[in-house]
Amino acid sequence: MEESDEDGEDNEEFLERLMAQTGREMPQRELEEHYAVLEELGSGTYGRVVLTEPRDGGSPVVLKLMLKEKTERRAFLREYCIALCLSSHTACLRALPVAFESATHFAFGQELAPAGDLCALLNPGEGLAEELVKRCASQLAEALDFMHSRALVHRDVKLDNVLLFDHECRRVKLGDFGLTRVQGSAVGAMSGTLPYAPPELCLLQGSDTLELDSSLDVWAFAVLLFCLCTGCFPWAVAASSDPQFEDFSAWQGGVAGRGVPASWQGFSSGALEMLRRLLTLDPDRRSPAIEVQKYLSLPWV
Missing domain, CATH: 1.10.510.10 (Transferase(Phosphotransferase) domain 1)
Incomplete structure (x- = not known):
């Protein structure tokens, strides 16, 4: 998001543009085909947060999985894009440039907080x-x-x-x-x-x-x-x-x-x-x- 010399409406417009672009570019993929789930880190009405390992190698990735039956696509895009915008600050949990949708879930990646909450x-x-x-x-x-x-x-x-x-x-x-x-x-x-x-x-x-x-x-x-x-x-x-x-x-x-x-x-x-x-x-x-x-x-x- 831009600095606060922009008013709230401009921030909303910026967010809308980012959501539209992210939505157009978001791939379809099935979780099990691309990731092995190692551990569930948390869950709620939204879905769950899991620690995964990419099947093609690489470091473990935390994925927030949001049930499509409980989450509108627009709400998912809003949360992910806001998280991306805030990721530059050291005291905001960093979102990763990983987002996709499966038949049942929306998902995006975030950094692992190893000591819980x-x-x-x-x-x-x-x-x-x-x-x-x-x-x-x-x-x-x-x-x-x-x-x-x-x-x-x-x-x-x-x-x-x-x-x-x-x-x-x-x-x-x-x-x-x-x-x-x-x-x-x-x-x-x-x-x-x-x-x-x-x-x-x-x-x-x-x-x-x-x-x-x-x-x-x-x-x-x-x-x-x-x-x-x-x-x-x-x-x-x-x-x-x-x-x-x-x-x-x-x-x-x-x-x-x-x-x-x-x-x-x-x-x-x-x-x-x-x-x-x-x-x-x-x-x-x-x-x-x-x-x-x-x-x-x-x-x-």
């Missing part, structure tokens, strides 16, 4: 060492800053989508761009609201929509940092019906007599300031993700 590192109720959290925070802030500078919103920042290249988090990457859209797109209510979703998204009902903005990623990023520090989510849903969110919202809003909620009391004053800025209830006033860099030299817990 952040979920594998966390034990419930136990945070990671502060040094590891800060390494993740710094790299993910850069990945999000890169995406947002290109008018792209990830929309699915979560532990499962942060891939590890070592267990010390010296190299982590943001992956899975299946929900990524150009800033300014209209998004509707979520079918299954996650703890990562900001309050403005949780408030949507029925056919309501809001204009997609990078502040949605910032909120999810802050929730992810809370998880890394504590081993648990700050709330189940960012809505007034959730007591933990209600406590946070009252404290964040400066309601008289409402101090730091119990689950936040293990953070240092610097970390609390950082998280409150990232989790500002008004999306227009939320800090950008890259501001996390200013707090890396301070103690967090």
Whole structure:
């Protein structure tokens, strides 16, 4: 994608051209004829991610296989082309110039993250060492800053989508761009609201929509940092019906007599300031993700 002096519409047009070209050039091939599947790395409603070995020789290749019965061709092309556009950044999972369709699947290649994802590192109720959290925070802030500078919103920042290249988090990457859209797109209510979703998204009902903005990623990023520090989510849903969110919202809003909620009391004053800025209830006033860099030299817990 081009730099952000291009507006969102131009980015959308660029993406459309790339999708059209990629779609014209994409070959038909059957997986089993060209690749031997060595291991399944992950699966979901979309399909699965597998480690394969090309039958004509060469290095192993990770393939994301997306079921045609669950995936529109256009959605596949969008995800692959966005991944290609972001591959130049060191903190975004690299897509490979390998894409094809079989009778049953769409497929594209991506680099192998040998240490799995952040979920594998966390034990419930136990945070990671502060040094590891800060390494993740710094790299993910850069990945999000890169995406947002290109008018792209990830929309699915979560532990499962942060891939590890070592267990010390010296190299982590943001992956899975299946929900990524150009800033300014209209998004509707979520079918299954996650703890990562900001309050403005949780408030949507029925056919309501809001204009997609990078502040949605910032909120999810802050929730992810809370998880890394504590081993648990700050709330189940960012809505007034959730007591933990209600406590946070009252404290964040400066309601008289409402101090730091119990689950936040293990953070240092610097970390609390950082998280409150990232989790500002008004999306227009939320800090950008890259501001996390200013707090890396301070103690967090």
